[in-house]
Amino acid sequence: MTVELPRSLDGTGPDRLMGVVHRLVGGVEWLHRNSRRDATPPRPVHRDIPLVITEIRDEADGVRSLRLTRPGGGRLPAWQPGAHLDVLLPSGRKRQYSLCGPPGERSHYRIAVRRLDGGAGGSREIHDELAEGDRIVARGPRNAFPFVSGRSYLFVAGGIGITPILPMVRTAMARGADWRLVYAGRSRASMPFLAELAELPAERVWIRPDTEFGIPAAGTELLDHAPAGAAVYACGPVPMITALRLALPGSAAKGLHWERFSAPPIVDGRDFTVELARSGRTVEVPAGRSALEAVGEVLPEVAYSCRQGFCGTCHVPLLTGEIRRRSRARGGDVALCVDRGRGHIAVDL
Known part of the structure; x- marks a missing residue:
C-alpha cells in the first residue's frame, strides 16, 4: 500500500526525531533488508486494465472506498493478500493502492483512499473529481x-x-x-x-x-x-x-x-543532480529530498511503490556517474527512492 503524506510533520522537511530513531534502529533495518535477499522482487506488470467505478462509499472520516469492475463485466486478474494496483488517474498521476476486498474475488476490485490535503494531489483528485461511472486504468495487480x-x-x-x-x-x-x-x-x-x-x-x-x-x-x-x-x-x-x-x-x-506509509527519513543526505537523458532535463535533488520526489515533479508518470528500495518499481538504468547505494538495485540500476548520487548522475528517463 502506498499513501501520500507530507514530507514531515510540519511540511517543511524530514522529521528530525525520525532521523534520530532511524539511526538507533539502523542495525535492525539492515538485518531486515538482508534477510529478504533471497526473495525475488515483484516483477513489473505492464498489463493495463480498463476499469469503471461502480460504487463509491464513505468508509470513515476522509476515507472512501472504490469498487472497480471491467466496463463490460468479466473476471479480473487474480491477486493475493498484500497486492496493490497501480492506478493511472485522469490527470496522468500514478498512485498505488492496496486491494482490500475479499481474497479470491475476481468480479471486482476494491481500494480505499484517505484524503490528504498536504499530499501530492492523487488523493484529492480521487475524492473531489472521480464519480461513480467514471473510467480509469489500472496496472497490476502486483505484490511487494x-x-x-x-x-x-x-x-x-x-x-x-x-x-x-x-x-x-x-x-x-x-x-x-x-x-x-x-x-x-x-x-x-x-x-x-x-x-x-x-x-x-x-x-x-x-x-x-x-x-x-x-x-x-x-x-x-x-x-x-x-x-x-x-x-x-x-x-x-x-x-x-x-x-x-x-x-x-x-x-x-x-x-x-x-x-x-512513507520512505525512511533521509540521514546525512547531500545535494546532487539527476540528468534525465531521454527527457533532456536536469533535476536538482536537495539534501533532504529523494531523487524520486524531485524527478516526480517534472515526470509525474514515474512509477513507484515501496519507496524503501526493494520492490524494483522505481529502479532505472544508471548511465553515468556514481551513487551511494541504499537499495537492492542491480549494479547498473539506481533506485530513485533511496539511492543518492555523488555530484551528478544521468539516468535513462
Missing part, C-alpha cells in the same frame, strides 16, 4: 508485501494501513491459522472498515483508538497480543513500525513483515 503461509500471526494496522491487512486476516482465518489483529488509529471515526471487523471473532480483534487511551500504542503493547512464534504483519505510519521493530526481540513473535 507478500503474505506467507504460517501457523500463527499477529496483524497490526494503523489507520488506512488496514487495507492490505484485511485480506490477510480473512485468509489466515480461512486457513485455520492462529491469529490476532490489533487495529490502531486516531479515533474510531477515522478508522475505516470497523463494521467489517465487527463480523470477526471479537476475542481475536483489539480496536485501539488513541482517543480512548490518551496516547498512541507502544510497541510492547501491540506485541503483547502475539501468539507464540507468530509472524507479525504490520502496515502503518513510521512511528508505529519503528516501535514494533524495537520491541520485537523481547516479544513472543518470531518475525516482522511491514509496509509503511
Whole structure:
C-alpha cells in the first residue's frame, strides 16, 4: 500500500526525531533488508486494465472506498493478500493502492483512499473529481508485501494501513491459522472498515483508538497480543513500525513483515543532480529530498511503490556517474527512492 503524506510533520522537511530513531534502529533495518535477499522482487506488470467505478462509499472520516469492475463485466486478474494496483488517474498521476476486498474475488476490485490535503494531489483528485461511472486504468495487480503461509500471526494496522491487512486476516482465518489483529488509529471515526471487523471473532480483534487511551500504542503493547512464534504483519505510519521493530526481540513473535506509509527519513543526505537523458532535463535533488520526489515533479508518470528500495518499481538504468547505494538495485540500476548520487548522475528517463 502506498499513501501520500507530507514530507514531515510540519511540511517543511524530514522529521528530525525520525532521523534520530532511524539511526538507533539502523542495525535492525539492515538485518531486515538482508534477510529478504533471497526473495525475488515483484516483477513489473505492464498489463493495463480498463476499469469503471461502480460504487463509491464513505468508509470513515476522509476515507472512501472504490469498487472497480471491467466496463463490460468479466473476471479480473487474480491477486493475493498484500497486492496493490497501480492506478493511472485522469490527470496522468500514478498512485498505488492496496486491494482490500475479499481474497479470491475476481468480479471486482476494491481500494480505499484517505484524503490528504498536504499530499501530492492523487488523493484529492480521487475524492473531489472521480464519480461513480467514471473510467480509469489500472496496472497490476502486483505484490511487494507478500503474505506467507504460517501457523500463527499477529496483524497490526494503523489507520488506512488496514487495507492490505484485511485480506490477510480473512485468509489466515480461512486457513485455520492462529491469529490476532490489533487495529490502531486516531479515533474510531477515522478508522475505516470497523463494521467489517465487527463480523470477526471479537476475542481475536483489539480496536485501539488513541482517543480512548490518551496516547498512541507502544510497541510492547501491540506485541503483547502475539501468539507464540507468530509472524507479525504490520502496515502503518513510521512511528508505529519503528516501535514494533524495537520491541520485537523481547516479544513472543518470531518475525516482522511491514509496509509503511512513507520512505525512511533521509540521514546525512547531500545535494546532487539527476540528468534525465531521454527527457533532456536536469533535476536538482536537495539534501533532504529523494531523487524520486524531485524527478516526480517534472515526470509525474514515474512509477513507484515501496519507496524503501526493494520492490524494483522505481529502479532505472544508471548511465553515468556514481551513487551511494541504499537499495537492492542491480549494479547498473539506481533506485530513485533511496539511492543518492555523488555530484551528478544521468539516468535513462
